[in-house]
Amino acid sequence: MVDILFELAVTGESPDNGAWLDPLEIDLLLESTRRQIETHIHNRLDGIACDIHGETPRVIVRGGYDLATEELNVGYDVQACCNLMIMKSAALLGR
Ligand SMILES: [Zn+2]
Numbered sequence: 001m002v003d004i005l006f007e008l009a010v011t012g013e014s015p016d017n018g019a020w021l022d023p024l025e026i027d028l029l030l031e032s033t034r035r036q037i038e039t040h041i042h043n044r045l046d047g048i049a050c051d052i053h054g055e056t057p058r059v060i061v062r063g064g065y066d067l068a069t070e071e072l073n074v075g076y077d078v079q080a081c082c083n084l085m086i087m088k089s090a091a092l093l094g095r
Contacts, residue, residue: 002045003058006034012068020070030065033072037061041076044092055081057089 008030021029041059049056063074078089 002041002048002056004038004041005058005060006037007060007062008034008074009064010067011064012066014067021065026065029072033074034061037074041093044094045089048089048092050081050085050088052084053081055085057085059089059093 010026010030041061045057045059057078057080060077060079061074062077063072065072076090076093078086078093080086080089
């Protein structure tokens with residue numbers, strides 16, 4: 001099974017006129033985002049292993065919610081036993 005690591009954080013400064021979301025709503029947003037991404041990655045990569053080394057990939061999900069721009073940005077970083085497996089996993093994950 002694919003190994004997933006999350007590095008999601010809240011960044012930036014809240015605008016003076018007040019944030020669009022309060023901290024609890026941001027927590028809920030991050031939590032639901034986390035679950036969606038987790039499901040997506042498991043659906044795409046579970047059962048996938050390197051043809052050469054037999055290793056399963058690891059995906060690091062980096063990003064977070066920016067208070068200043070009120071945007072959620074998340075990116076994937078795929079780690080695996082070799083470049084071939086990294087390319088294969090990234091292709092399966094899609095963009
Ligand atoms: Zn490999």
